[in-house]
Amino acid sequence: MRPFAYAQATSAADAVAVAGRDPSAAFLAGGTELLNLMRDGLAAPGLVVDVNAVPAKGISFGEEVIRIGALARMAEVAREPRVRDRLPVLSQALLAGASAQVRNAASVGGNLMQRTRCWYFRDAAMPCNTRVPGSGCPAIGGENRWHAILGGSDACIKVHPSDLAVALTALDATVVTHDRRIPITEFYRLPGSTPHVETALRPGELIVAVEIPAAGAGFRSGYRKVRDRASFEFALVSVAVSLDLDGGTVRQARIALGGVAPRPWRALAAENAVRGRRLTPDVLRAAGEAAVEGAAPREHNAFKVELVRRTVADVLERVGGGR
Amino acid sequence: MEEDAKGRFSRRQVLAASTALAAATTVAPGGARPAAAGAAPEIVGPGEVRVALRVNGQVRETLVEPRVTLLDALREKLDLTGTKKGCDHGECGACTVLVDGVRVKSCLTLAIMREGAEITTIEGLADGSRLHPMQVAFLERDAFQCGFCTPGQILSAVGLLKEGRPRSRDEIREGMSGNLCRCSAYPNIVDAVADVAEVPR
Numbered sequence: 167m168r169p170f171a172y173a174q175a176t177s178a179a180d181a182v183a184v185a186g187r188d189p190s191a192a193f194l195a196g197g198t199e200l201l202n203l204m205r206d207g208l209a210a211p212g213l214v215v216d217v218n219a220v221p222a223k224g225i226s227f228g229e230e231v232i233r234i235g236a237l238a239r240m241a242e243v244a245r246e247p248r249v250r251d252r253l254p255v256l257s258q259a260l261l262a263g264a265s266a267q268v269r270n271a272a273s274v275g276g277n278l279m280q281r282t283r284c285w286y287f288r289d290a291a292m293p294c295n296t297r298v299p300g301s302g303c304p305a306i307g308g309e310n311r312w313h314a315i316l317g318g319s320d321a322c323i324k325v326h327p328s329d330l331a332v333a334l335t336a337l338d339a340t341v342v343t344h345d346r347r348i349p350i351t352e353f354y355r356l357p358g359s360t361p362h363v364e365t366a367l368r369p370g371e372l373i374v375a376v377e378i379p380a381a382g383a384g385f386r387s388g389y390r391k392v393r394d395r396a397s398f399e400f401a402l403v404s405v406a407v408s409l410d411l412d413g414g415t416v417r418q419a420r421i422a423l424g425g426v427a428p429r430p431w432r433a434l435a436a437e438n439a440v441r442g443r444r445l446t447p448d449v450l451r452a453a454g455e456a457a458v459e460g461a462a463p464r465e466h467n468a469f470k471v472e473l474v475r476r477t478v479a480d481v482l483e484r485v486g487g488g489r
Numbered sequence: 490m491e492e493d494a495k496g497r498f499s500r501r502q503v504l505a506a507s508t509a510l511a512a513a514t515t516v517a518p519g520g521a522r523p524a525a526a527g528a529a530p531e532i533v534g535p536g537e538v539r540v541a542l543r544v545n546g547q548v549r550e551t552l553v554e555p556r557v558t559l560l561d562a563l564r565e566k567l568d569l570t571g572t573k574k575g576c577d578h579g580e581c582g583a584c585t586v587l588v589d590g591v592r593v594k595s596c597l598t599l600a601i602m603r604e605g606a607e608i609t610t611i612e613g614l615a616d617g618s619r620l621h622p623m624q625v626a627f628l629e630r631d632a633f634q635c636g637f638c639t640p641g642q643i644l645s646a647v648g649l650l651k652e653g654r655p656r657s658r659d660e661i662r663e664g665m666s667g668n669l670c671r672c673s674a675y676p677n678i679v680d681a682v683a684d685v686a687e688v689p690r
């Protein structure tokens with residue numbers, strides 16, 4: 167790990183101001199991702215700005231929005247009784263991520279900013295277009311079992327690893343920074359020919375909160391994460407669903423996929439397949455099929471296509487049927 | 490140091506030795522690093538910075554670069570080597586300690602971030618020479634082989650119970666999934682935690 171200078175900020179304004187003094191500065195929240203990135207030579211900030219004392223904590227339940235501070239911890243949000251009751255998809259996604267110790271330290275803002283777990287990205291000795299633009303993407307012709315089947319490009323087929331971001335996509339959340347608001351669907355960038363640009367965040371821009379429309383708290387929702395072991399593992403495929411039901415008929419649906427694309431993947435075609443319908447076996451099957459429209463699997467990950475179909479159908483049935 | 494019949498050192502001996510080894514710089518609680526309201530935050534480092542850590546009820550001051558993890562500060566600076574380094578990446582749980590009563594991985598946090606917090610390591614879990622009930626349960630259930638993961642397992646289990654009593658063995662397994670055991674003593678570890686949590690078999 168390269169040596170760095172360190173400062174503790176006590177307000178968002180201070181954090182932004184002090185970070186502005188060094189173009190390489192990084193914010194530090196829980197540290198559960200930044201420390202690994204620095205240790206592995208994937209980040210080398212000259213200045214680390216600890217934002218843990220910035221008052222961007224806690225969860226508030228307003229009439230219009232539910233606001234979660236960027237420094238709220240994953241465990242704290244997952245355990246909050248009103249989150250469990252009214253936003254089960256959020257609580258379930260958080261609890262499906264990492265381990266208890268990591269969830270106790272990791273913040274919501276840091277979670278959204280975590281980098282891909284692609285093993286070529288994580289190994290500083292390997293080429294990687296995300297890390298070193300133009301160096302190539304060994305995943306495309308290499309070990310790509312974990313990689314994207316949707317949204318990838320000739321330059322990069324990473325997947326975004328956050329479970330939280332998938333749930334927030336299904337909840338139509340907005341990322342609030344110190345000076346603007348970014349809908350979560352516009353927060354993450356697809357790689358295209360510039361895979362090193364991953365989010366809409368400007369350097370030195372601080373996330374202060376995430377907001378969820380309060381209406382979503384009336385919907386049924388749920389998350390399912392399919393992985394290689396039962397706990398403490400990233401998703402091969404995950405599905406977050408939020409359903410506004412009128413009796414047995416779907417009024418509105420939001421469906422988001424994790425583990426399959428460089429960003430949380432909103433499955434619009436699957437949403438269309440269920441809107442205005444009852445969740446019969448045929449409709450569930452059609453939704454699963456629609457979710458993988460345009461999928462481009464690679465040598466080792468074709469299994470994800472079927473996994474998405476089945477997981478989408480399963481979560482829709484479970485959430486819609488109250489199973 | 491005298492070993493007992495099983496070749497173990499008594500806790501008291503280990504404690505005494507580690508206290509003697511540690512540079513005895515006991516100071517008042519620190520944590521004055523954040524700037525007063527209005528003033529710009531102070532930038533420190535990248536060289537060594539004086540940091541006061543409150544470990545096992547004792548405030549101890551040490552010099553660390555900002556990049557030093559809590560794990561390395563405990564082991565290398567404070568000679569508290571009960572906390573183990575397995576992966577140094579948050580994946581194995583061997584470095585688990587309690588910070589303000591909450592279990593975290595000490596390889597994923599900086600020492601300088603934890604100034605003023607109450608840190609509990611395996612060395613500080615017992616009450617004098619009376620072992621913590623979780624330590625007793627690990628002994629009784631033979632919940633280890635090589636013992637490398639054990640300090641982390643025990644601190645993690647203590648943290649788990651503080652988060653709410655697990656109601657089943659499955660909940661224990663899930664709650665302890667951040668702690669790997671290369672010797673695969675898992676069934677006995679679950680037994681030990683279940684004993685203290687009073688989860689029926």
Ligand SMILES: Cc1cc2nc3c(=O)[nH]c(=O)nc-3n(C[C@H](O)[C@H](O)[C@H](O)COP(=O)(O)OP(=O)(O)OC[C@H]3O[C@@H](n4cnc5c(N)ncnc54)[C@H](O)[C@@H]3O)c2cc1C
Binds near residue numbers: 236275
């Ligand atoms: C072993 C392991 C397993 C994991 N498994 C999962 C998993 O299954 N699912 C999952 O979703 N996650 C998983 N994670 C990732 C974990 O959730 C993240 O490490 C964590 O959420 C990051 O939060 P943090 O507060 O520790 O961030 P930090 O490490 O403090 O910061 C991470 C990044 O975000 C930036 N940042 C932090 N806060 C802000 C802010 N407010 N505004 C702007 N930028 C900011 C930092 O500069 C840094 O670049 C795992 C992590 C580990 C170590």
Ligand code: FES
Binds near residue numbers: 573583584597
């Ligand atoms: S050494 Fe910290 S989790 Fe492995």
Ligand code: FES
Binds near residue numbers: 633634637671
């Ligand atoms: S007892 Fe050997 S690693 Fe767990």
